[in-house]
Amino acid sequence: MNKIRNFVKNGADMYEAFLYTPQKELKTNLTPEDIRESLKDEKNLLWVDMRDMDDTDIDILTEIFNLHPLTIEDFIMVNARPKIENFKDYIFLVAFSMESHDKARGRIKTQELDCCLGKNFLITTHTDSLNALITSKERIRKLSPIIMNGADFLLYSIIECIVDSYFPIINEFDNMVDEMSDELFKDPTNETLKKIYGLKNEIMYLRRTIGPQADVMGLVARGDFHLISPSNAVYFRNIHDNLVRLNDIVGTSRDIVTGAMEAYVSVVSNRLNEIMKTLTVIATIMMPLTLIASIYGMNFRHMPELNSKFGYPAVIGFMLISTIIMLTYFKRKKWI
Numbered sequence: 001m002n003k004i005r006n007f008v009k010n011g012a013d014m015y016e017a018f019l020y021t022p023q024k025e026l027k028t029n030l031t032p033e034d035i036r037e038s039l040k041d042e043k044n045l046l047w048v049d050m051r052d053m054d055d056t057d058i059d060i061l062t063e064i065f066n067l068h069p070l071t072i073e074d075f076i077m078v079n080a081r082p083k084i085e086n087f088k089d090y091i092f093l094v095a096f097s098m099e100s101h102d103k104a105r106g107r108i109k110t111q112e113l114d115c116c117l118g119k120n121f122l123i124t125t126h127t128d129s130l131n132a133l134i135t136s137k138e139r140i141r142k143l144s145p146i147i148m149n150g151a152d153f154l155l156y157s158i159i160e161c162i163v164d165s166y167f168p169i170i171n172e173f174d175n176m177v178d179e180m181s182d183e184l185f186k187d188p189t190n191e192t193l194k195k196i197y198g199l200k201n202e203i204m205y206l207r208r209t210i211g212p213q214a215d216v217m218g219l220v221a222r223g224d225f226h227l228i229s230p231s232n233a234v235y236f237r238n239i240h241d242n243l244v245r246l247n248d249i250v251g252t253s254r255d256i257v258t259g260a261m262e263a264y265v266s267v268v269s270n271r272l273n274e275i276m277k278t279l280t281v282i283a284t285i286m287m288p289l290t291l292i293a294s295i296y297g298m299n300f301r302h303m304p305e306l307n308s309k310f311g312y313p314a315v316i317g318f319m320l321i322s323t324i325i326m327l328t329y330f331k332r333k334k335w336i
Contacts, residue, residue, distance in 0.1 A: 017046065017049070019038050019044060020044065021044055026140065026143060035048065035060070039064070045121070046122070047147070050124070051125070052127055065123065068087055081212045083212070083216060089119070094113070096113065097110065097113060108202055113133075133158065136154075152232045159217070160238075166210070177199060181256060184196075184263055193264055203253055221239075281336055285326050292315060
């Protein structure tokens with residue numbers, strides 16, 4: 001409690017809070033005591049957004065919101081997967097936003113968003129700035145209906161903004177897979193192989209994010225949580241459908257990349273076979289020519305052809321005829 005009092009005294013800006021009252025008033029710049037009082041009226045709707053939590057924020061969560069120690073631990077620690085947990089007075093949910101931070105290489109970065117949904121409040125915590133939260137706050141300041149239809153609808157609006165941001169990134173990623181496929185059959189290089197492995201790693205990362213998040217939204221849409229009203233559960237079903245569709249797109253990209261790895265091996269192998277075939281033809285043609293040149297290069301004293309006037313042009317002509325005959329034979333056999 002002393003830390004919270006010091007917070008009020010020092011006037012530090014540790015969080016951003018929005019309070020929508022039954023009188024259709026929107027209040028901001030709330031102190032911890034204002035938050036405590038607002039929770040007493042179930043008709044109020046309170047949203048508290050915390051970034052880079054510190055000890056003061058943790059005290060607010062434990063002393064004012066009375067959150068379970070396991071929830072506090074999840075707020076503090078990094079979660080590897082989306083998940084949802086049902087407590088007596090609130091729901092804890094972990095979601096992930098997505099952004100492409102290296103478009104040239106297709107690197108995709110996710111950011112964790114922890115949400116705690118109560119009957120008349122919503123708590124969100126994160127470490128980095130999230131576009132979905134910025135958009136939602138702008139809507140609330142304009143008294144958008146998202147803050148007038150309950151805390152569960154506010155949560156839906158935030159998650160919807162997160163999922164909507166997936167589409168341009170996934171489409172961009174899908175285009176990169178198509179470009180890689182075109183490059184594979186035109187002029188594959190070692191860089192192409194690196195791209196294939198990079199895309200494969202990103203696809204595994206995407207599936208580990210989108211798949212579990214779709215499962216979480218599926219549980220919410222089923223109406224298994226008492227704090228999600230049936231009238232708002234249908235909206236979460238729409239999010240679930242979008243995530244399933246995105247997961248299908250990623251699954252298709254995974255199949256393409258898996259096939260591309262096999263195709264790369266085949267293309268490189270075929271190219272090597274063509275090179276080996278060309279070298280073999282050249283070596284085969286050179287064998288009789290080398291034999292003839294070797295015979296007449298032995299420098300024996302009694303070789304009748306050495307004294308012949310037409311010996312040299314005859315040998316050269318024989319070499320040319322041999323080369324033409326072999327080339328004709330190879331072409332008829334379609335070896336070249």
